Amino acid sequence: MLAMKLFLSAVAFCAATAILFGDPSHALALATIWSDRLGLPYWRMIALLCMAASALIFATPLRTRISPVLRLPVFTILAVLLPTAIVGVYADSVRHRSVLAFGAEEVEEHSFFASIREAPAEFQFFLHTVALKNCVPYAWSYRTLSFYELRPNVAVNVLQQRSITKCGITRTERR
Template identity: 60%
Template structure:
C-alpha cells in the first residue's frame, strides 16, 4: 500500500531496481539505495534498539528506509547533472533539484524538467 501511494504501484520500485536499472542514468544509484536501506536496519540492531521505543521503531525504520536512499541518490543525481551542465557550457541555464521532482510524483505521465538550457539559440532540456 505504501509503494502504491509513493510510486503509483507496488511493482514500480522493484521494476526500476531490477528490470530498468539504466533508466535512472546514475552508475551508483543501486549501491546508494542499498546503503540507505542497510543503514535503516540499524534501527532494529541491538545497540540502537533500546534507544527507540518499541511503538516507534517500525515507523522510524520505514521513514529511514525510504528517505535515506532517496536523499543519497538525489544528491548524487544533482551532482552528476550539475557537472554535465557545466561541461555543456550553455549560454543560459535553469536547474531544479531532484528533490523537487519527488513532490511531483506519482502522475500518469511524468515529465519533470530538472534543467533547461539555451546554447547558441537552441533549447535543451533534462528530465
C-alpha cells in the same frame, strides 16, 4: 502489538513517500517499473546500502532508546529517507557537473527532489533542467545522463518568455 507496528509503518511509509515523491505510488514505481529512468551508475546499490544502514535501528545500542512499537516505523522512514537523500544528492551532483560542462548560455535547473515530485505528472511543463545553447533548447535526461534537443512545441512550454522571444522559438504544426 504487531498490528499496531505494521499500521504505524504503513502510515510512516505513506507520509514519507508523499512528502518526498508527492505520491507513495511514485516511490514504488521508481524502485521497480521505472528504475530504468535513472541512469546513475550504482544508484540501486547505494539505495540498498542505505536501506541496510537503516536496519541499524534494530541494533542493541539504539534498540534501548526507541520504543518497541516505534522501531519498525522509524526503520521505514529511514529506509525511504536515507536512500532518497543520498541518491538525490548524487544525482544533483552529476547533473550540475554536466550542466557546467555543457556550456549553455542560459540554464534553469531543478533539483532531483523537485524532479521526483513533478516529472511523473507534468512531462510537457516540467523538465529536470532546461538549457539554451546557441538559441537551441535542450533538456536534461536522468535516464541517459545527458542533454537532448527539445522540440519547439515542448520548448515553448518550459522556457522563459524572454528566451523564446530572443531566439524566435515558435510552436510548430504537427504533420
